Amino acid sequence: MNYPDGIKKRENNIIFYQNRGMNLEKELNESNEYYREEKKAYIYKKPTPIKLVKVDYHKNLITEGYFEKPSTTDYNGIYKGKYIDFEAKETKSKTSFPLSNIHPHQIEHIRNIIHEGGISFLIVRFTTLGQTYLLRGEDFISFIDQNTRKSIPYRYFEQKGFILKDTYRPRIDYLKIIDQIMEGIK
């Protein structure tokens, strides 16, 4: 298939450029591919927005373009009829997740999705600690609204987050956690 190759190629580039997140994003893309193959969920990583400056339309060739900051989250789609929307980040920090990883537009987007009744969350991997957590958008927003600090302590993920273990297929079975959360919503 043309598209996934394109995606992986692009992502590797962008992640190298961002110099973080490669493993987590690759694992999530593989997991989403698995979910699609199983007809369980249709969740995709959005292409990174690129501002085109010079394009040769006859050759379908871009000769000057720049990466743009996304104003929404990286992943969205549908699972069990519900709108799913999340952002995935890695941090080397052992003690906290720096909020500089999430742009203000993205925080606003997460608020909007929750308000509209969607299922919104973060997946954060603490690479040095080798731990990956799913944090519900509601818990992320309430931390931001109740704190002035520039980072979310690791403790907060231990208290409020859900641990995501690496498995074989899917690599990260985050929908198992979403099932629990959806149960809680009912």
Add this chain to the structure above:
Amino acid sequence: MNYPDGIKKRENNIIFYQNRGMNLEKELNESNEYYREEKKAYIYKKPTPIKLVKVDYHKNLITEGYFEKPSTTDYNGIYKGKYIDFEAKETKSKTSFPLSNIHPHQIEHIRNIIHEGGISFLIVRFTTLGQTYLLRGEDFISFIDQNTRKSIPYRYFEQKGFILKDTYRPRIDYLKIIDQIMEGIK
């Protein structure tokens, strides 16, 4: 805001390259912006996937990239808690909508979204006739499954589709039609 400018710039380029769809896509982006401002729905056009070949990461500059065919639809998001997913196309034809406008991957995607319980549709503008229709994904798929022809006759849009009139704000109030469709689902 940085992002919408970026989007418009990119879209204008891509649409010029595709040589169709500019007006409809601009009107839909304006409508989605209006819906967001009104906190009514959060629906975005996905960035067009671009395969990166040469990137100067220090300058954040792409010097060689190619447009890729999307394997999903152009627009998705959330409205009244429901997952919304659609594709928008323009055709100059007066008699039919050529199916060559929709890639096989996209048809498969539309099937998947319907199966998963999402709200999927096409917005097709017949530019010469000055008519824009919303066609439910279910009606699009059933035509494809029951016909071998390479295009959907205009008559089918008259019979099964919903006319979208241009208004001031939003430019195209397609969510009014979605309300009717959601009523029908209940």
